[in-house]
Amino acid sequence: GAGVSQTPSNKVTEKGKYVELRCDPISGHTALYWYRQSLGQGPEFLIYFQGTGAADDSGLPNDRFFAVRPEGSVSTLKIQRTERGDSAVYLCASSLPADTQYFGPGTRLTVL
């Protein structure tokens, strides 16, 4: 079946702008995760959804970052007032509860 998909593949924006990154999980996966991967580093956890609710958002760096999953499937990561330090690859993963996470191809965000 189809894997995790993420759009856009690449996003270039200017400092101060608002961006939305989309994740479409594997069908039937109730758990969805967002990670941020800076150059040369491993992914860092941002937020985890179980169904529609955020079960753990302790990794969100500040209140400029917000994520939603209104129908328990597609999720959107929203970043307000982007800063150059937000430049990274944003990875999404999905899984069955407490099971292996399967990743999407990521969105490379560049803030100029």
Add this chain to the structure above:
Amino acid sequence: AQTVTQSQPEMSVQEAETVTLSCTYDTSENNYYLFWYKQPPSRQMILVIRQEAYKQQNATENRFSVNFQKAAKSFSLKISDSQLGDTAMYFCAFMLFNNDMRFGAGTRLTVKP
């Protein structure tokens, strides 16, 4: 807090030979999962192998096998008969049953022809 350490930033191996990537982790929990993921230049994180901490038998997947030493909190990955397509970043990851997952900094593996 759980931490994952990969002490080898870069490694190389000749095609058809065997290479071992190291990973150690720190946790006070008894039940958890360990994973190795591969990330080629395409950015896609691909699951290589998974180990449940309660299983004593080491996991194997074709040319990939692990040496899981629970007491030592060590989880190394052995790649046999290395192929050019194995060239990638390899990440060791630790996950509690509450889905809290932590990654190491990665090892860049180059397979040379």
